[in-house]
Amino acid sequence: MEFGYFTMPSHPPERGLKAGHDWDLQVLRWLDEMGYSEAWIGEHHTAPWEPHPSPDLLIAQALLQTKNLRIGPGGFLLPYHHPAELANRVAMLDHLSEGRLNFGIAASGLPSDWAMFNVDGMSGQNRDMTREALDIILKMWTEDGPWHHEGKYWKVDKPDTMFGFLKPHIKPLQAPHPPIGVAGLSKNSDTLKLAGERGYLPMSLNLNPAYVKSHWDSVETGARKSGRIPWRGDWRLVREIFVAETDEEAWRLSVGSHMGRMMREYFLQLLAQFGFKDYLKHEPDVPDSDVTVEYCAKHNWIIGSPKTVAEKIERIYEDVGGFGQLLVFGFDYVENPEAWKTSLGLLQSEVLPRVKHLVPPRQASLAAAQ
Secondary structure: OEEEEEEOOOOOOOOOHHHHHHHHHHHHHHHHHHOOOEEEEOOOOOEOOEOOOOHHHHHHHHHHOOOOOEEEEOOEEHHHOOHHHHHHHHHHHHHHHOOOEOEEEEOOOOHHHHHHHOOOHHHOHHHHHHHHHHHHHHHHHHOOOOEEEEOOOOEEEEOOOEOOOEOOOOOOOOOOOOOEEEEEOOOOOHHHHHHHHHOOEEEEOOOOHHHHOOHHHHHHHHHHHHOOOOOHHHOEEEEOEEEOOOHHHHHHHHOOOHHHHHHHHHHHHHHHHOOHHHHHOOOOOOOHHHOOHHHHHHHOOEEEOHHHHHHHHHHHHHHHOOOOEEEEEOOOOOOOHHHHHHHHHHHHHHHHHHHOOOOOOOOOOHHHHO
16 A cells, blocks of 8 residues: 545635645645555536636646656546647646656546536536547557547647647657556546456545445446456555544544645535535435544544554445555645644654555456455
């Protein structure tokens, strides 16, 4: 098992965009120094609590200030980008990373973003656009021209050489492309089926472990479609994590501090609008009104002393059937940076040795994977 980081990025609305960006950059430096394996940066356009519309700007700066950390968008919202332009931009970013880039993609789930870009997310248009855009991007990277793509949403050409010297020439450093990660939230997630179908890295967002268990079913459904054998070691789980010397201190610094505020003022309210509070319940008959910050901290979050956190991770590992990477859900601790830095440090130095043995075996056949 390895530890990584997933950030939306999240900042309180009063935080200036530059100040929030600087905090994220500082955390990425810490992660690199502490030996974390990877970090994923989200993209959002209309959420004041998730205020970064261009993860590649943060990634480009972070690559210059880190040495080993793999970094990537988590992910680029493909319906909002022209595929040919994004193919070139990601390929260039891969060269700047010297091969440390991960390429996360997502379909976008905020209705306010859909409205800004005139995308009909309610009908699933965002998911259709994501699949078409990704096909074009991969074709730009792997197939020589000339060719013409005329799809439902985009017309793209890869022209032949003009005037003897003008031609498409930009390809990623990593061949055939950087590792692709896709995040999933809902049951029967289409994006997680895509991960299984094409062998991409599946990422399950921060929900009740009992619910997340169903996500692997989607990965396997997609894998059966293409005859692939999925490996649980590729599966990333995003979790709210806070580690302190004692359980009591961890509760105070998470529930009673910035984690609690963000969940209370934004995230729980957002999930309620979509009817997603059910995804946080340990029992289906729990009333929505009971799903509070304290409830989530007790049933879903991984908080406590190093010993407690290690025990919780092992329990979740067993409950879901195994996974390979645990991604810390990022929060803004600008007012108390040492608390967040200490938590990240304890997770890597004190918790990781206790859970390093949790490595899913590879399956030899599709039947064994089921």
